[in-house]
Amino acid sequence: MEADSKVAINYHTLEAEVIAELSTRDRFAPIEERQDTGVLALDVISTISHAGKSSDVEFIQGDSFQVEKVLSSTFLENLHHPWLVIEDAHENLVGVLEYLDKFTEPWRLYLC
Numbered sequence: 001m002e003a004d005s006k007v008a009i010n011y012h013t014l015e016a017e018v019i020a021e022l023s024t025r026d027r028f029a030p031i032e033e034r035q036d037t038g039v040l041a042l043d044v045i046s047t048i049s050h051a052g053k054s055s056d057v058e059f060i061q062g063d064s065f066q067v068e069k070v071l072s073s074t075f076l077e078n079l080h081h082p083w084l085v086i087e088d089a090h091e092n093l094v095g096v097l098e099y100l101d102k103f104t105e106p107w108r109l110y111l112c
Contacts, residue, residue: 037080038058039057039058040058040059042064042071064091067095067099071099073102076103081108082105
């Protein structure tokens with residue numbers, strides 16, 4: 001194939017193929033129906049977090065500079081995967097991620 005040749009893409013056909021493929025799979029289940037899904041919030045000051053205002057969120061008060069004390073190895077080893085980590089503290093990010101990496105499964109950690 002020449003470098004300047006173009007491949008025509010039929011987006012309607014592609015869309016139909018994607019819809020057909022996705023419709024054959026079990027997709028999403030509401031969080032209340034999932035036995036292995038949870039939301040954890042970690043913050044140094046409990047009044048800052050909105051986690052305590054929702055029964056769906058477990059709040060853990062602690063310092064990210066002492067993450068190994070806040071999130072024990074036993075606790076992390078028993079969490080279901082995959083994990084979605086959303087970081088907004090901007091404090092000790094490298095230390096937290098290096099610690100969490102010890103407990104993750106390959107391709108089962110998503111960071112935002």
